[in-house]
Amino acid sequence: MSDVGVTVKFFASLREVVGVPEMQISASSLCQLKTHLKTQLPAPVLSELLAPNVRVAVNQALIEDDDLVLADGDEVAFLPPVTGG
Amino acid sequence: MSDVGVTVKFFASLREVVGVPEMQISASSLCQLKTHLKTQLPAPVLSELLAPNVRVAVNQALIEDDDLVLADGDEVAFLPPVTGG
């Protein structure tokens, strides 16, 4: 197990399908975090969470690289498509 | 002399060059009105009043036709280039 603890946030429709606004997970990379979620969440939830139009932000910056190394206390957010105005 | 009395209005820069905001003139057509003005106003004033960018309105509608027949009480206006906003 990794010693790296990160906060994972789910917004809007993703918060509804996951059922909680955030959870604490130990993971030292984005890839590891997703693997961890796959062991915890049911398939229908995962398919929404990992859909192509869902973006991931680490410490509020959008990240495309799954290999990104996470640091203790990092905040990882799953963002469904946005719209303002 | 015609019996048709019209009010002639001069706006903005034209009021300044003519020296009065309006005058009463007897004329039964626009053409006759301009002829009449030519006998009354000095050449430098006329050249401004009859410049290509000056438009003429009769009863507040723009008129291009010099042969337009005027009626007693009509209002003829000389309008230099407009700009609002």
Place this chain on the structure above:
Amino acid sequence: MTAQADSGDSRVVIQTADFSQDAVYQAMRKKLGAAVGAVVTFVGLVRERNAQAGSGEVVDTLTLEHYPGMTEASIARILEQAEARWPVLDCHVIHRVGTMRPAEQIVLVAVASAHRDAAFAAAEFVMDYLKTDAVFWKREVADGSAHWVESTDQDRQRADTWQQK
């Protein structure tokens, strides 16, 4: 002099007094309720340094003159053209006349629509045609000397562009 438009179009007001853009905005909201999705307001103000004044010149006053009746009708025609082109729910123009100083408000254009694209386009269209077609004259005094301001080539080009869209 504060008068409703002689054209009979209550959406066009020419006045010497200053105006509240918020009063017009709130009246539109009240009238339209939940039908309105977008309101654009434009306010034009007197700048101290007019592009048409010489460089370094400072504007003292701007005096607007109009032709009562014909001026209101010229603006009403612009609003009618905007309404024919975009789904406008409501639109208003307040245009001041008389003598104004830098930083004072000159003109308000307010357009309400269900959607933002129509509100933006109609408001800009109205402003562009106010520059070229509305019956006003502007006398600017800058550094103590007066001149009459005319619409620019750029103004005419902007107005013409709408005919090509």
Place this chain on the structure above:
Amino acid sequence: MTAQADSGDSRVVIQTADFSQDAVYQAMRKKLGAAVGAVVTFVGLVRERNAQAGSGEVVDTLTLEHYPGMTEASIARILEQAEARWPVLDCHVIHRVGTMRPAEQIVLVAVASAHRDAAFAAAEFVMDYLKTDAVFWKREVADGSAHWVESTDQDRQRADTWQQK
């Protein structure tokens, strides 16, 4: 919750409370004085009949959610892009979050410039990118059933158009 932007950009405010577009307009005038020639304000409001709701459906509520910090930064980036493109003197965005009902104000965009063309273009640009790039989510309840509103193809096309101008 009423907070200045965590991005440190005081021109971006996210709040649950309603806002006064006039307060922002008057503050801009006061700040800019006789340098400003044109102010465009845009207010977006909750419509009772949203185009995305089914025909005949009536909107009960619209709830906006945001990601504090990231949302403000996403809007600040849009303002910076507008400023890089047009000579903007000042610009502000107030965006509400929380639950709103039809006829309530959602968003204000206010842009001041020396000239009308820059003020109009920048305000419309900001609104177009708020639709596609600002970090908000909208949950609409219409006729008692809820759904998440997404930006439309038309929204994305409008935003893309600015890249071609």
